[in-house]
Amino acid sequence: MFTFLQSFLSHANFYSPFSMFFFTFFPLLLSLFFIIKYLYYSNNSSATAKNLPPSPPRFPLLGRMVKSLISFITVPRTWVVIGKRCREGRGKKLRQVLSEFMELLGTICIGDYIPWLDWLGKVNGVYRKTEKVAKYLDEFIEEVIEDHISRRSDEDVGVGDNDFVDVLLSVQKTNAIGFPVDRTTIKALILDMLFDGSDTTYTVLEWAMTELLRHQTVMHKLQDEVRTVVGDKTRVAEEDLVNMNFLKAVIKETLRLHLSVPLLVSRRCMEDIKLDGYDIAVGTQVIVNAWAIARDPSSWEEPLEFKPERFMNSSIDFKGLDFELIPFGAGRRGCPGMSFAIALNELVLANLVCQFDWKLPDGVAGKDLDMSETVGITCHRKYPLLAVATKHEKK
């Protein structure tokens, strides 16, 4: 087709009647064809009387995907990658690759929505960048695994101060879970643990501190609780957390207002279903907007305000049973790292506010803090939070 067009254009006499017809009427005919097809399609689909969920108007050819392209973060294409221990000199490069990785996770892949436009991924360099990052991380994690294998004798594996990689290697070696675990699975697990876990977890702390610095009354109330529970000790221990209800409320409110993962992992509908009266066809890609749910005024009073007190006498939790608050998702694909992340965030935040008094740098008022968010699969502060810490002296 392309060769035909090339030869046609090189030999064409643009003033011949045929060329005039081709260049004037052909585009018109083509447009007419699509308009008729569109009208026919619209009428036909209303005839099937499906009650589709509300959406923007349908466009010829592009259908209703246009909105998805603008507001949805795509699920990344297949990866075989990551995780890794930093050696001297490699830290900077690794950090750069990791930030490219996170950026790619939040990049729109047009081919996922409009398959015949898949070639755009090649043109705009997304696929090339993806392959480059994947290759680097794959080699990096391969090296980490080899390093673990070589530095540990067989007897060492599975005992003592083993890290996550050692445990995985031990599981592989002893066939402890009853089915073989290959190298790719080990790599994928390391990737999952490192990337699903680190960015999401620190983001909660970053936003919690931001909100506490903006709301000094809440900060003081939290410090009072933590310091009272801790008493004469200098550090908060894990067992102290059970008595810190306001701390838990602060974390919950942070997770509500600043979801680390605003759009959950996308699902594909396995069969035709009716949801809330709407027909959802088999194969439909569904993306749950947990961010919007957590700010829905029909579920939350003053949804845009940071008010941890709202959780003090409420049974609402983030464990996936109360659908108005699903920062860790819900169901079979819900976050497996939830308990770990919560324990970690509670412990670190409690220690931060227990051991230090905090304020914003001179001249910056809480209300002036820039609250811009990054765009990507995780949502953290666009600009780093700067705060001044002073060691708290017990009276």
Ligand code: HEM
């Ligand atoms: C505050 C911290 C965290 C938040 C807010 C968070 C949030 C999420 C969310 C929203 C999902 C998608 C769930 C869904 O679509 O239903 C998810 C998936 C996942 N998270 Fe987390 N996560 C956090 C920490 C962690 C940690 C610490 C780990 C591991 C150590 C982890 C491992 C994973 C994995 C492996 C998945 C994919 C599960 C699957 O696809 O089946 N996450 N997380």
